Amino acid sequence: MGFKRKLENNKNRVFQIKDYKEIYPGISIINHNNTQALVFDVENDMFMAVSRIPTKAIEMMKKAKELTGKDIHFLLGGFCLHDPSEIERIINPLEKFGVRKIVICHCCGEMDEKILKEKFGENCIKAGVGSVIKF
Numbered sequence: 001m002g003f004k005r006k007l008e009n010n011k012n013r014v015f016q017i018k019d020y021k022e023i024y025p026g027i028s029i030i031n032h033n034n035t036q037a038l039v040f041d042v043e044n045d046m047f048m049a050v051s052r053i054p055t056k057a058i059e060m061m062k063k064a065k066e067l068t069g070k071d072i073h074f075l076l077g078g079f080c081l082h083d084p085s086e087i088e089r090i091i092n093p094l095e096k097f098g099v100r101k102i103v104i105c106h107c108c109g110e111m112d113e114k115i116l117k118e119k120f121g122e123n124c125i126k127a128g129v130g131s132v133i134k135f
Helices: 002-011 057-067 083-095 111-124
Strands: 020-024 027-032 034-044 047-050 071-078 100-104 124-126
Touching: 027 057, 034 057, 047 057, 057 071, 057 083, 083 111, 100 111, 111 124
Parallel strands: 047 071, 071 100, 100 124
Antiparallel strands: 020 027, 027 034, 034 047
């Protein structure tokens, strides 16, 4: 059964993800303290999209790495970290999880963007609605 057909068969069904659930081979959802992430498990790496990148997201990244044993190659989210101490608490652990590219979107302030671009250089991409990102 193809992905589209599987989705059609499941339409109008509501799923409450309490912790971690693979919703399709290689595609999972992680829920931690009501913050959710969509995880794509791709060959040797992972792509992770998080609604916000607060300290809760660090726990989700830890869980994803433990479950798959893979690095999070690509991280997309709203880096709404408006305090330099919070930024440091988030940025430093990213290396531990193997994050090599980030996409910053909604609620990322100028200070956040500057610090993230210093850390990731050209591997820090700013995006918004309608952006096309190739990786």
